[in-house]
Each structure stands twice: as C-alpha cells, then as structure tokens.
Amino acid sequence: MALNISDIKRIAHLARLEISEQEATQTLTKLTGILGLIEQMQAVDTTGITPMSHSQDVVQRLRDDVVTKTNMREAFQANAPKVGNGAAEKAVYGGLYLVSQVIE
Amino acid sequence: MEWAKNNWEVVIGLETHTQLKTNTKIFSGASTQYGAEPNTQACEVSIALPGVLPVLNKQAVECAIKFGLAINAAIPSRSVFSRKNYFYPDLPKGYQISQFELPVVGKGNVTIQVPAGKNTAAYEKTIHITRAHLEEDAGKSSHGVVEGMSGIDLNRAGTPLLEIVTEPDMRSAAEAVAYAKKLHELVQWIDICDGNMQEGSFRCDVNVSVRPKGTEKLGTRREIKNLNSFKFMQQAIEYETRWQIETLEDGGTIQQATVLFNPDTGETRAMRSKEEANDYRYFPDPDLLPLEVTAADTTRVQAAMPELPEAMKSRFVVEYGLSSYDAATLTTSRGMADYFVATVNAGAEAKPAANWVMGDIASYMNKNTELLSSPPISPAQLANLLKRITDGTISGKIAKEVLNEMLLKVGASTASVRETVTGEGAFYNDFGDNFADNIIEAKGLKQVSDSGAIEAIIDEVLAVNQVMVEEYKAGKEKAFNALVGQAMKASKGKANPAQVNEILKKKLTE
Known part of the structure; x- marks a missing residue:
C-alpha cells in the first residue's frame, strides 16, 4: 500500500496534529517504511492461526462493582489551565471544565 | 401533498444504548449515580x-451475558475492546472504548407484538439482533455557561452502555416502536437497566431508508439520533419516511446523514454533513486484554436469571388457567407479573386476581404515575379483598366500593412518602393485611345473607312496586330485573344477589 502526502495530511488532521510541509514529507518517508515492514510480515503464511488482539496471551481480569473512587474534583481542577491572556482565573466554572465553545 | 406511499417500502434498523445498572463505571471505581454535582464522580480515569x-x-460483563441469554444469542468465548477515535471535548481521551470486530453478544432475536392499527390486525414478528457490545458513555457539554465557552461535566463519562443493534428488519414506525418498547421491557425485566428514558438510560438511534416495493437493494439510510421517547420515535420515523419518499419522487437523491428530531416542529433535520465521513480508525485497545467468557460464567449467570416474559406467559396459561391475552398483559412488566403472583400466593383466586390487577390497580397506577412506582395496596391486601367476594361476605360491586375507599385512604395518607421500591419488602401503606376487612366492618358493608332479612326487604319492594309486579305477571321479563334492582337498592347493595333472585322468584310465583 502506497501512501501519498495528502494521506499524511488527512491522518494528521484526524489526529488533530498540526504539521508543516516539511514534517509531512518526513512523516511520509517514515510511515512508508513502517508499511514496508508490515508488508514483509504479511508474506508469512498464517493460515489457521487465530489473530491475537493483544501482544500477551492472557485474558482480562475483572473488577468487582464497588465504588472505590472519591470526589477529587478540587485536586483535579487545581490543575486547570488559565483562561485568556494572563488572566488569573482557571478554566473551570461551577464545577465544569471550560473549553472553547463547541456547537454541533 | 400527494405521495404514492403504497409504491414504497420503508426499512428500519435500530441501535439502542442501554445504560447498565452498575454501581460503578465500566473501567473505574467511580460512582455512576445520577444527578451528582458536576465532575464530583469524574475520577482520573473518567477525565x-x-x-x-x-x-x-x-x-x-454479567449484564451483557444476561442480555445475550435473554435474546437466545450466542455468547462468544472471547471478545475484544477497541478504540473508536474521534475528537469532542466530552470525550477527553480522544477515543471511546467500544467493541468492534468481536462483540460480547452475537446474533440473537426478539419477538415483538405489533398492535392493531387503523386498517391492520395485530401480529407477531421476530426481529433479528445483529450484535450487542459493551462501551463507555461520554460526558455532557453545556454551551454558553460562560461567554464563548462550553462547560464539560464528565460524571457520565465511562458509564457502562450496552449498544444493541438490530438487522434492518422493521417495515413501519409501528414495528420499530413495538420493538423499542419490547426491548425496554426486557432490559428492565432482566434487571440490567433502570429504563429511565428521561435520564437517558435508554436511547435509540433509528436508521431509516426507503426502496421501491418489491426491490431487494436497500436505499441510502439516514440515522435519526438520540430518540428518548416512543412518541417522538413514531413521529420522527413517519416524518423521515415521508420526506425521503417525497425527495425521491421529486427526482432527488438521499445523502447518507445523521439527523436530529425536533419535537416542537415534528421534523427531522440533518446535522453537519460529515465531509470526513466516520473515519473512526478502530483498533484493539492495547490497554485491555481480550475478555474471556467461559461456559461456567454463562451457567452461573443463567442460574441467576429470572423467568423470562415468554416463559412466564405460557406458565400463567397452564398453571392459572388464564387466557393467552390476559397472560400476555400481565407479563408486559415484571412488576405487574410479580404483583399478580404475590396476590395469588396470598390466597386470591387467579382469574379474579388477574382482572383486578389488570383493571382497577393498573388504571389507578396509570392515573397517578407521578406518585406511584409500585401499586397502592399490597398483594396481601388485594387478596384479602378478593377473598371476601369468594366467601360471599361482599358482592363484586361492593368490593369496588371497598377498593375505592382503600385507595382514598392510601392516597391521603402516604402518597407523598412512598418510595420507588417494588418486589419483596416493598412499602405499600400502613393499613395492614386486613385493610379491606376493616373497611367492610367500619362501613357496615357486609352482605346480607340472612334470608329472613332479605324477605322483609323484598316484601317491602313488592308492596310499593305493584305496577312492576303486574307487568311481570303479564309476561314482561324485564320487570323482574327492575325488581331485583329495587331490592338491591333498598339493601344499599348489601343483599346477596343470588338470594334476592331466588326469593323474589319464589314470591312472584306464589
């Protein structure tokens, strides 16, 4: 599978990564290398082998349905970034985290 | 507007998000209790x-297995959690943990009863379930709390959901609503979801497409998002179907889109068209190992499963001699079915118990939905009342009067303090098991079965209703019923009707 520069830009956009033209070109080279490696692996015959979904062949451990977390809002929100230019206020309001307005 | 509805067929599939009844979130020990202050239940995993x-x-996981068993589904021994990648502030990880290729519940089916319509009879239909998978809910955003900002509450982030996906099996809004209602009952019946639609515990996305009748190829679908009422679902599907048919008949084409229903206008409207169409780039979540469900797990969950509505319905017919219709009505909710069984176990006869539960008790509850989540009187109290009809203490008519008195007393005393509890140990009221007996006693409603007393009443009635007596003797049968009525009235409804009939007949032929 061959990638081109517009694929790179699209993937970067989906991941909300801002990349320059130069970075895009570099990334194209790196990703193409990785895909080449995968192509090599695909040459191996894996007929009859169940694909693994995790690198370790163990299964999920389950947790009992008991509340163990307490209210840590104050501690977490102490970390919130400041709103606006040089403002002292944190980006929280009435217990809510504030972000730039998003409307569907 | 003219539109040739009859030339078109609507095809509907549903995706339902049911919030699972757990104490904690799917991937952390934070509480899932509804209505907490913003972000007080948002732990480090949630944020x-x-x-x-x-x-x-x-x-x-056990809730998911329960559901699988309830819809006769295959429960795969291994399922996998995947990341569904997208950006929105109420999803702080940048991906939702969901299941993609290997869901926890495989193919199953649900039988629905579609009620009779204007021109159609009621019928049954099997809806095929494609899959059901576990995933986490997102947080909630509120816009405009602060100028130019959106506020994010992550209490809901990480709440466990079971997304239940059907095949495109439904062919009308009525079928879709019948399915949604059935599913809503089922998840509550097996106790995996509280079913509270206002709080968003049960929300449906409906995929609608139309195609010319007789063709196989599916039309392009539009998805109506987040319907949380059956009424809105009906309206939204009807509007959307008409819109799609009109668009196609006018020579237009349907673009795949996500639409929202506006209850105020009754219309559906497309959300932003997705130029970067759903590219979620699913991949197995490396933070989670595959989920293994063993035969032992399934057996353990199966053992704890309640009897399912279909099985209970058949049992009611066999065990209690109820009609199939009555049995179906009683098993529309587990609360009603349990209440009926408890009433019978408390000594009432099955058939009258069924009638009173489906009739007077159910209609009182329907009228007082804001006050009641459980019936107003206990099964033992209802059984006490019904036993008094059976043993001849009161007539069926007086029993209604006694019940009304009971409901009045309950309504006046405890309605405001009743809690949302059902089942064993439920609180009904403070009036004790002999509630009905006490009212019969206090109001002197005991049926008069003393033949001397009844004879005296009848003699009086005959004396003042000579005209009717003559009419009866002249062959007018109706006059007899009128005389019975007069005698019952004279006894204030307390005379034993069978005895009144018998004695009156005897007197008139003397």
Whole structure:
C-alpha cells in the first residue's frame, strides 16, 4: 500500500496534529517504511492461526462493582489551565471544565 | 401533498444504548449515580489523566451475558475492546472504548407484538439482533455557561452502555416502536437497566431508508439520533419516511446523514454533513486484554436469571388457567407479573386476581404515575379483598366500593412518602393485611345473607312496586330485573344477589 502526502495530511488532521510541509514529507518517508515492514510480515503464511488482539496471551481480569473512587474534583481542577491572556482565573466554572465553545 | 406511499417500502434498523445498572463505571471505581454535582464522580480515569489504565467492571460483563441469554444469542468465548477515535471535548481521551470486530453478544432475536392499527390486525414478528457490545458513555457539554465557552461535566463519562443493534428488519414506525418498547421491557425485566428514558438510560438511534416495493437493494439510510421517547420515535420515523419518499419522487437523491428530531416542529433535520465521513480508525485497545467468557460464567449467570416474559406467559396459561391475552398483559412488566403472583400466593383466586390487577390497580397506577412506582395496596391486601367476594361476605360491586375507599385512604395518607421500591419488602401503606376487612366492618358493608332479612326487604319492594309486579305477571321479563334492582337498592347493595333472585322468584310465583 502506497501512501501519498495528502494521506499524511488527512491522518494528521484526524489526529488533530498540526504539521508543516516539511514534517509531512518526513512523516511520509517514515510511515512508508513502517508499511514496508508490515508488508514483509504479511508474506508469512498464517493460515489457521487465530489473530491475537493483544501482544500477551492472557485474558482480562475483572473488577468487582464497588465504588472505590472519591470526589477529587478540587485536586483535579487545581490543575486547570488559565483562561485568556494572563488572566488569573482557571478554566473551570461551577464545577465544569471550560473549553472553547463547541456547537454541533 | 400527494405521495404514492403504497409504491414504497420503508426499512428500519435500530441501535439502542442501554445504560447498565452498575454501581460503578465500566473501567473505574467511580460512582455512576445520577444527578451528582458536576465532575464530583469524574475520577482520573473518567477525565483521562495521562498514565491511567482501564480495569473492566465484572457487573457490566454479567449484564451483557444476561442480555445475550435473554435474546437466545450466542455468547462468544472471547471478545475484544477497541478504540473508536474521534475528537469532542466530552470525550477527553480522544477515543471511546467500544467493541468492534468481536462483540460480547452475537446474533440473537426478539419477538415483538405489533398492535392493531387503523386498517391492520395485530401480529407477531421476530426481529433479528445483529450484535450487542459493551462501551463507555461520554460526558455532557453545556454551551454558553460562560461567554464563548462550553462547560464539560464528565460524571457520565465511562458509564457502562450496552449498544444493541438490530438487522434492518422493521417495515413501519409501528414495528420499530413495538420493538423499542419490547426491548425496554426486557432490559428492565432482566434487571440490567433502570429504563429511565428521561435520564437517558435508554436511547435509540433509528436508521431509516426507503426502496421501491418489491426491490431487494436497500436505499441510502439516514440515522435519526438520540430518540428518548416512543412518541417522538413514531413521529420522527413517519416524518423521515415521508420526506425521503417525497425527495425521491421529486427526482432527488438521499445523502447518507445523521439527523436530529425536533419535537416542537415534528421534523427531522440533518446535522453537519460529515465531509470526513466516520473515519473512526478502530483498533484493539492495547490497554485491555481480550475478555474471556467461559461456559461456567454463562451457567452461573443463567442460574441467576429470572423467568423470562415468554416463559412466564405460557406458565400463567397452564398453571392459572388464564387466557393467552390476559397472560400476555400481565407479563408486559415484571412488576405487574410479580404483583399478580404475590396476590395469588396470598390466597386470591387467579382469574379474579388477574382482572383486578389488570383493571382497577393498573388504571389507578396509570392515573397517578407521578406518585406511584409500585401499586397502592399490597398483594396481601388485594387478596384479602378478593377473598371476601369468594366467601360471599361482599358482592363484586361492593368490593369496588371497598377498593375505592382503600385507595382514598392510601392516597391521603402516604402518597407523598412512598418510595420507588417494588418486589419483596416493598412499602405499600400502613393499613395492614386486613385493610379491606376493616373497611367492610367500619362501613357496615357486609352482605346480607340472612334470608329472613332479605324477605322483609323484598316484601317491602313488592308492596310499593305493584305496577312492576303486574307487568311481570303479564309476561314482561324485564320487570323482574327492575325488581331485583329495587331490592338491591333498598339493601344499599348489601343483599346477596343470588338470594334476592331466588326469593323474589319464589314470591312472584306464589
């Protein structure tokens, strides 16, 4: 599978990564290398082998349905970034985290 | 507007998000209780602090297995959690943990009863379930709390959901609503979801497409998002169907889109068209190992399963001699079915118990939905009342009067303090098991079965109703019923009707 520069830009956009033209070109080279490696692996015959979904062949451990977390809002929100230019206020309001307005 | 509805067929599939009844979130020990102050139940996993890891909730998995068993589905021995990648502030990780290729519940089916319509009879239909998978809910955003900002509450983030997906099996709004209602009952019946639609515990996305009748190829579908009422679902599907047919008949084409229903206008409207169409780039979540469900797990969950509505319905017919219709009505909700069984176990005869539960008790509850989540009187109290009809203490008519008195007393005394509890240990009221007996006693409603007393009443009635007596003797049968009526009235409804009939007949032929 061959990638081109517009694929790179699209993937970067989906991941909300801002990349320059130069970075895009570099990334194209790196990703193409990785895909080449995968192509090599695909040459191996894996007929009859169940694909693994995790690198370790163990299964999920389950947790009992008991509340163990307490209210840590104050501690977490102490970390919130400041709103606006040089403002002292944190980006929280009435217990809510504030972000730039998003409307569907 | 003219539109040739008859030339078109609507094809509907549903995706339903049911919030699972767990104490904690699917991947952390934070509480899922509804209505808490913003972000007080948002732990480090819910807000996606770097370095945190998800640990799967056992109860959420058991809920999923329960559902699988209830729809006769295959429960795969292994399922996998995947990341569904997209950006929105109420999803702080940048991906939702969901299941993609290997869901926890495979193919199953649900039988629905579609009620009779204007021109159609009621019928049954099997709806095929494609899959059901576990995933986490997102947080909630509120816009405009602060100028130019959106506020994010992550209490809901990480709440366990079971997304239940059907095949495109439904062919009308009525079928879709019948399915949604059936599913809503079922998840509550097996106790995996509280079914509270106002609080968003049960929300449906409906995929609608149309195609010319007789063709196989599916039309392009539009998805109506987040319907949380059956009424809106009906309206939204009807509007959307008409819109699609009109668009196609006018020579237009349907673009795949996500639409929202506006209850105020009754219309559906497309949300932003997705130029970067759903590219979620699913991949297995490396933070979670495959989920293994063993035969022993399934057996253990099966053992704890309640009897399912279909099985209970058949049992009611066989065990209690109820009609199939009555049995179906009683098993529309587990609360009603349990209440009926408890009434019978408390000594009432099955058939009258069924009638009173489906009739007077159900209609009182329907009228007082804001006050009641459980019936107003206990099964023992209802059984006490019904036993008094059977043993001849009161007539069926007086029994209604006694019940009304009971409901009045309950309404006046405890309505405001009743709690949302059902089942064993439920609180009904403070009036004791002999509630009905006490009212019969206090109001002197005991049926008069003393033949001397009845004879005296009848003699009086005959004396003042000579005209009717003559009419009867002249062959007018109706006059007899009128005389019975007069005698019952004279006894204030307390005379034993069978005895009145018998004595009156005897007197008139003397």
